[in-house]
Amino acid sequence: MxxxxxxxxxxxxxxxxxxxxxxxxxxxxxxxxxxxxxxxxxxxxxxxxxxxxxxxxxxxxxxxxxxxxxxxxxxxxxxxxxxxxxxxxxxxxxxxxxxxxxxxxxxxxxxxxxxxxxxxxxxxxxxxxxxxxxxxxxxxxxxxxxxxxxxxxxxxxxxxxxxxxxxxxxxxxxLEGVEARPPPALALPDKPSIAVLPFQNLSGDPSQEYFADGIAEEITTALARLRGFFVIARGSAFTYKGKAVGLKQIGRELGVRYVLEGSVRKAGERVRIGVQLADAGTGREIWVERYERALADLFALQDEVTASIVTAVEPQLYAAEGARVQQTPPGQLDAWDHVIRALPFMWRRTRSDNAAALDLLWAALRLDPSYARALGLHAWLSLWNAHAFGSAGGLAAVLASATERARAAVAIDRDDPWARLALGLSHMLRREHEDAVEELRAALDLNPNFALGHAFLGLALAYGGEGAQAVGYLETAMRLSPRDPFFSFFAGHRAFAHFVAGDYSAGLDWGRRAVRQSPDISGHWRALALSAAMLGYLEEAQEAVAKARELNPDYSVAWVERASPLVHAADRARYCDILRPVGLPEQ
CATH class of the missing domain: 3.30.70.1230 (Nucleotide cyclase, GGDEF domain)
Structure with a gap:
């Protein structure tokens, strides 16, 4: 025919x-x-x-x-x-x-x-x-x-x-007598601004239209929950559906600096989703990614892809803002600019970079002492830096002041997940287990895609003896952000969680991964030593304890009793009993 x-x-x-x-x-x-x-x-x-x-x-x-x-x-x-x-x-x-x-x-x-x-x-x-x-x-x-x-x-x-x-x-x-002129551009907000455009359905299948729209709507909702971002409402962004409008024009009309757009294509039993983040002012691509998944439960797939995209976009926006702020003369920086400048240093995770980030956050607080995000970030980074790199004395030196800043951040803005993360970490380091879990759960309620929040809730649960639950949260953190700057810490936390759960083989595997990725972190070696000792790999356990003590000379039975966040005395005693035979000294 x-x-x-x-x-x-x-x-x-x-x-x-x-x-x-x-x-x-x-x-x-x-x-x-x-x-x-x-x-x-x-x-x-x-x-x-x-x-x-x-x-x-x-x-x-x-x-x-x-x-x-x-x-x-x-x-x-x-x-x-x-x-x-x-x-x-x-x-x-x-x-x-x-x-x-x-x-x-x-x-x-x-x-x-x-x-x-x-x-x-x-x-x-x-x-x-x-x-x-x-x-x-x-x-x-x-x-x-x-x-x-x-x-x-x-x-x-x-x-x-x-x-x-x-x-x-x-x-x-x-046109004689008719003046054609561009409309006035809307002023850009004083924080990163973004519009999520309707995703294109490239499948040739009209039934996939709702799926493409659903992803854009879910991303808009999830980004709007992140403190510090100005997100254009779905109703305005969707007026561009089906229209070929340039990014610069969209940026002018909506008053945004960044635009996220994407496409959905069904191919057999799989679906491909392409995403692009661009600078609306220049049209330059900032980040491009493609996701390919099995086409099973569309709503579960929509949730999974949305979480992956939002988790990836957040640091890309911060990085783009950091690059932009670098062009601002130092004398014209405001508190937000200092925070943005601090973030790239924080993501590098070294002692010297942490110090640089803390200096910039402190500069932000000098300009605006009630800036909740700066208070929360400074408190969290001070505590994490001391816990990851320092001795018990180093933690003791910052714990009280960092806790005060964390509490101030939460009092000023209870809806900032970084403030809740900082206060949760403070409670964890003070062995205030129930308060730590409550604050860290609050951080996740505010931002369910907060990978660091999942990781630290997992760590807090592990220190409280709840290993199986802890592993679940750490798996989620890794799934949300598989290329996270803090991924090696996720691995180290997971090694310890598996040890607490009694899965020493998994603990050994993740401990080895953690020390390969970040060999300068004492906690990774401590977690490795525990599972290695339980499996009878005594030489490896001895080497791990020695390396942990090289990085933290205070590491000892006395340190565990005084500074370890392990909540229960029985767990601290068992910890020391396991590692004494492989070189953990009393003092």
Missing amino acids: GRERLERRLSAILAADVAGYSRLMGVDEEATHVQLKDHLRTLVEPKIAEHRGRVVKNTGDGMLVEFSSVVDALRCALEVQRGMAARNAGVPQDKRIELRVGINVGDIIIEENDIYGDGVNIAARLETLALPGGICVSARVQEDARSKLDLAFEDTGEHQLKNIAWPVRVYRVR
Whole structure:
């Protein structure tokens, strides 16, 4: 059987939308909707009918119109834009409803309620190039109209339009008495700002549309829960669905510095999800990743991929902000800038980098003593630095002041997961087990994708003797952030958790991984020694104890009694009994 013959014809296609529609809806949703409906009913639709056009479809803030004549399409666009200019006279610039129009002519495929083809796609791309109140046309439209209409055209050169294989020469129509100008850009917030655009469904399967939309919505919700980020609401971001709008224009219209976009493609029993984070100001890609998963339970898959993306995007945003802030003269840095500068040092996890990060966080607190994020980060890093690298004396020197800062951070902002993490770590190091678990669970309630939160809750549970639960949280931390800067610490924590759970083989395996990745951390060697000793690998256990003592000369039975966060005296006694035979001294 032959293929069904498609209906095709040569037509002029006009694509139009409202410039800055998301911004206008955000300012006054109801008034914008009413005004747009009035413009369409009393001006746009009558002009389309007058010039023998056919409205193919409406898209909320725009429309697609078919004409049999290029001249009719251009005359209609001209009269609509002049009519809109007259209606906007006297209206403040930030409250005007202004249209952008693109016109192309080409061979199109006709269906009952839609039209398809490159001719349609080019018209839609031309509309995005038009200024508010302006009209952009293709070279073919310009050639057909120049001898029939008294118009001036501005040649803007060839453009490589999205998803069009060849360059298209674009002309702007010069409208006498109509000033086409870009809308004013929204001011950027004073913290990292991001819009999550609707994900494209590339599957050719309309049933996957809800899955693509669901991922974008879940990412928006999850990012909005992260303190320190300005996230554009789903309603505004989804006005760009199905539209080819440049990143710079989106950034201006929504007032954001970063844009996250992606695609979903079903291939057999698997689904591929591509994600890109870009700087809206420059269009530069910051981070690109692809996820491929088995297509089983779509909702579970959506949750898993959302968690993976959000966990990866958060540090990428911080890194991008850090690079931007590096260009700011030191005398012009504010408290947020100092915090952003501190983060790259913190992620490097060395003594010297931790010291540099603490200095920058302290500088932030000098500028703003009540800055909860700076208080929480300084408290957490002070405690973690002393616990990971220092002696019992080092921890004792910072414990009281860091605890005070952690409590202040929580008092100022109870919804900051870093503040709750810092207070939870303080409780853990003071053997206040129930309080530690409560604060760390609160951190995860605030940000379920907080990998460090999962890792430290796992460690706190292990110190409390709850090894099996601890392993579960550490597995989650590793799954959420498999390339985390603190991954070696996840491994070390997991080695200790397996020891507490009685799974010494797994404890040995993760202990070996931890010391390979970060051999300068005393705690990794301590965890390795415990499982090695229990399995009878006495020489390896002796070497691990010796290495732990080399990194922390205070490490001894007395240190365990005085400084180990192990909650129960019986667990501390067992710990020492295991390691005495392999070299743990009394003092």
